Amino acid sequence: MRSPKSVLTRRRLALALIAGVVAGGCSSPGAQPPAPNVQVVDGPVARQLKASVSDAGAVTHLQALQKIADDNGGNRASPGPGYDASVDYVTGVLRAAGYDVATPAFELPRKRGREQGTARNVITQTRTGDPAHVVVIGAHLDSVEDGPGIVDNGSGVATLLEIARHLGPSAPLRNTVRFAFFGSEESGSEGSTSYVNGLSTADREKIALYLNVDMVASPNGGYFAQGGVGDEQSQTGPPGSAAVAGVLAGQLAATGVKAEAIKFVGDDETPFVDAGIPSGGAENGDRKDKSGEQAQAWGGQADERYDPCYHKACDRLENVNRVVLGHYLTAIAGTVAYFATSDQSILR
Numbered sequence: 001m002r003s004p005k006s007v008l009t010r011r012r013l014a015l016a017l018i019a020g021v022v023a024g025g026c027s028s029p030g031a032q033p034p035a036p037n038v039q040v041v042d043g044p045v046a047r048q049l050k051a052s053v054s055d056a057g058a059v060t061h062l063q064a065l066q067k068i069a070d071d072n073g074g075n076r077a078s079p080g081p082g083y084d085a086s087v088d089y090v091t092g093v094l095r096a097a098g099y100d101v102a103t104p105a106f107e108l109p110r111k112r113g114r115e116q117g118t119a120r121n122v123i124t125q126t127r128t129g130d131p132a133h134v135v136v137i138g139a140h141l142d143s144v145e146d147g148p149g150i151v152d153n154g155s156g157v158a159t160l161l162e163i164a165r166h167l168g169p170s171a172p173l174r175n176t177v178r179f180a181f182f183g184s185e186e187s188g189s190e191g192s193t194s195y196v197n198g199l200s201t202a203d204r205e206k207i208a209l210y211l212n213v214d215m216v217a218s219p220n221g222g223y224f225a226q227g228g229v230g231d232e233q234s235q236t237g238p239p240g241s242a243a244v245a246g247v248l249a250g251q252l253a254a255t256g257v258k259a260e261a262i263k264f265v266g267d268d269e270t271p272f273v274d275a276g277i278p279s280g281g282a283e284n285g286d287r288k289d290k291s292g293e294q295a296q297a298w299g300g301q302a303d304e305r306y307d308p309c310y311h312k313a314c315d316r317l318e319n320v321n322r323v324v325l326g327h328y329l330t331a332i333a334g335t336v337a338y339f340a341t342s343d344q345s346i347l348r
């Protein structure tokens, strides 16, 4: 059962106010507004997690995913053998870290009139924290057919694995943390859609928020936070989304980079948004060019694409920018730890 409406409204209003008040200050003349920047004080879980995750740790996962692609025709597309091997790799890392892992299969839509069978998502969660208030962090585990997908989205997968491994399944949390690795994002967010649609209403309502991580290590990457910006709910996410983006932006600011706010464009967050779940997103940009102003603020090359290898065969290990990855990894670890230990009043 959903909480009484008045309570929800009050909480969401409070969230909007928090985000709005801290957002203040002057806005830059750039194309994107600065993301609302919610400064939070790190508790012990956040401090420990942020200190223990490292881009070097994440890169070991990227190396493994690169090898999987090399051994399977150069990609990890879902469905396919490179994807299946990616599922096995992620499952193995999580089990070795002490997690119970589920790999629920989902039905793939027919393609060119032919049955495609099923593919798997990978789902795990902490044993600690209130399971009636679940913080879900997700990344798509598949690549396009044209390349190994090491930045898109090996970088998101490696971020989640590094956080999961260092958080551990029994961390002292107030709210449960669930890690989700979705299949078939590149063909229309099929894994995430099947996952959310397959949850009972009660289980959907236990999800306090969703944080999507998709491309966080591009060679000329920027720093963007999704949630709360746009003209309609598919772009902004439901009420509460600005607070998720705001904490992410605050955590990015603590690493020394000022994030810009951008709209959701229809990735794995879509089914969560459609289910009314407050959502945020971390992504560093893909096919567009970095502006002169952004290059000045963040480094990198002006008037060059954020990721010249986006959806290409060259999206390999050599494409990874460890500086961008390091900022996001620390910031996402801080964001997850914050919501996992936060007072329930900030969650829906």
Ligand SMILES: [Zn+2]
Pocket: 140, 152, 153, 185, 214, 215
């Ligand atoms: Zn992607």
